[in-house]
Amino acid sequence: MLRIFHNTTFDFIRWWRWAAGLTAAFIAIGLASFAVNPGLNRSIEFTGGTLMQLQFAQPPRAADVRGALESAGVTGAEIQQFGSSREYTVRVQDQRQVALQAAGAEGVARTIRAALERRFAPGSFTVVRTEAVGPRVGEELTRGAIIAILVSSLITLIYLAFRFEWRFGLAAVLSSAHDVLVTLAFIKLMHLEISLTVVAGILTLLGYSLNDTIIIFDRVREDLRKGRSEPLQATLNRAINETLPRSVLTHVTTFLATLALLIFAGEVIRPFAWVMSFGIFVATFSSIYVAGPLLLWIEHKWPRGNSASNRAARPPQSREPRARQGSAAANALPTTR
CATH class of the missing domain: 1.20.1640.10 (Multidrug efflux transporter AcrB transmembrane domain)
Incomplete structure (x- = not known):
């Protein structure tokens, strides 16, 4: 072993x-x-907002994705490449957009999808996952x-x-x-x-x-x-x-x-x-x-x-000194005959 x-x-x-x-x-x-x-990079689960993971048929430019969202009124979106060059995440945590989640959790997600379909045509991308969290949650x-x-x-x-x-x-x-x-x-x-x-x-x-x-x-x-x-x-x-x-x-x-x-x-x-x-x-x-x-x-x-x-x-206390003192005291006692 x-x-x-x-x-x-x-x-x-x-x-x-x-x-x-x-x-x-x-x-x-x-x-x-x-x-x-300042601050930590908190997910939408704590800040509220919308997260969409997208997979495109052809690698898009992040500027084109951002432009499509801004033309639809979705401002302050964070767009990041996710793994390959064809996959992106769109995270919307703007306070105004988060407030809209209280009215309908899927409303912002539908707006994002419609804006991207107008810019890149339907069928040019796939929504892999969607997360929508309201401010209260x-x-x-x-x-x-x-x-x-x-x-x-x-x-x-x-x-x-x-x-x-x-x-x-x-x-x-x-x-x-x-x-x-x-x-x-x-x-x-x-x-x-x-x-x-x-x-x-x-x-x-x-x-x-x-x-x-x-x-x-x-x-x-x-x-x-x-x-x-x-x-x-x-x-x-x-x-x-x-x-x-x-x-x-x-x-x-x-x-x-x-x-x-x-x-x-x-x-x-x-x-x-x-x-x-x-x-x-x-x-x-x-x-x-x-x-x-x-x-x-x-x-x-x-x-x-x-x-x-x-x-x-504590250090150990030895008994040997006491024993020696006892024997010395015994030797000091007078002996009787």
């Missing part, structure tokens, strides 16, 4: 400052990008996505507080919050469209990251129960090294699956594949270099008195 990274003794926690600087710099770059291009989906992320974090914190204790749960949830921030910075820098599929990818990333962190924390708890007289940092390093073979095999196989989606699944699912591929790396990074140092900081900030972890963190 092939054994990878067996019986390793890497000092992972030693490099936590470098890791913290790296992740802070990446998040800062992502936040700085908002100054250049977009607001509800936005609110629901935020609530889903917050509720999942709260439930995780409660579960870990009962499963381990609140210090472990707090470290795991803060580590997951780091994963979300880094992933949002990645989405911003890559200009990925945030759709319900991407939100599902973020929630999947949260579960994946927490699973890896829980496995390491569970090993930490087992090692603490063994009563080893060692600092908590050494216990964390041992737990990470003991779970390293399992982590490497799991992450590599999962990454290969998401890589296949990224390459072969097509444009619709590609943002989800990007988020998952990047998320696997972030989850691995945070479970080692974020969750562990956070647990150390929490233990230092709120010590647990005579708990197992603090006993392990």
